[in-house]
Amino acid sequence: MPPEPCPVVETARIVSGKWTLVLLRDLAAGSRRFSELERSLRGISPRTLSTRLKALEEEGIVERTVHGGVPPRVDYTLTDKGRHLVPIVEAMREYGARWLLTG
Amino acid sequence: MPPEPCPVVETARIVSGKWTLVLLRDLAAGSRRFSELERSLRGISPRTLSTRLKALEEEGIVERTVHGGVPPRVDYTLTDKGRHLVPIVEAMREYGARWLLTG
Numbered sequence: 001m002p003p004e005p006c007p008v009v010e011t012a013r014i015v016s017g018k019w020t021l022v023l024l025r026d027l028a029a030g031s032r033r034f035s036e037l038e039r040s041l042r043g044i045s046p047r048t049l050s051t052r053l054k055a056l057e058e059e060g061i062v063e064r065t066v067h068g069g070v071p072p073r074v075d076y077t078l079t080d081k082g083r084h085l086v087p088i089v090e091a092m093r094e095y096g097a098r099w100l101l102t103g
Numbered sequence: 104m105p106p107e108p109c110p111v112v113e114t115a116r117i118v119s120g121k122w123t124l125v126l127l128r129d130l131a132a133g134s135r136r137f138s139e140l141e142r143s144l145r146g147i148s149p150r151t152l153s154t155r156l157k158a159l160e161e162e163g164i165v166e167r168t169v170h171g172g173v174p175p176r177v178d179y180t181l182t183d184k185g186r187h188l189v190p191i192v193e194a195m196r197e198y199g200a201r202w203l204l205t206g
């Protein structure tokens with residue numbers, strides 16, 4: 001086996017993260033505010049959500065936009081790099097549901 | 104998070120296995136004999152190859168066919184369940200190569 005990183009394994013590593021998946025699902029539908037994500041991801045603590053969003057920002061998958069106003073509004077949006085993941089995640093979900101999780 | 108297994112995570116688990124990927128790649132092109140796979144997967148031991156093929160057979164991804172003759176010829180072929188994985192693996196490979204492994 002070649003020692004260089006495998007693109008398939010790297011992609012699997014990203015999309016199989018526990019919260020990454022649900023964040024991708026929510027953001028695939030459009031921009032979301034922090035509080036909307038928090039409500040949608042029941043059970044996530046604000047600290048964990050903030051850490052996950054920051055990690056996805058650093059990976060270039062999510063973009064954070066601050067809009068002026070008092071209080072300022074903060075939106076999270078998928079970047080191109082994030083949007084290109086969505087159809088792959090959907091294909092994996094369909095495959096898993098059809099071939100792996102059925103009797 | 105729901106306690107039931109996630110179809111995306113299950114699919115990622117299958118496709119990110121070290122030898123599974125190269126076996127899928129080889130078998131996507133058509134049936135292969137054991138010796139052909141052994142040659143293609145440089146460095147794999149016959150015992151490891153045999154174990155991986157048996158595991159994929161048990162998961163219903165690979166089908167083993169014994170043809171009569173002396174010595175008998177044994178072919179490995181992707182099942183429907185295996186063939187449906189190939190485009191997903193390709194999409195993950197393209198994504199990883201474009202978005203994850205480039206500067």
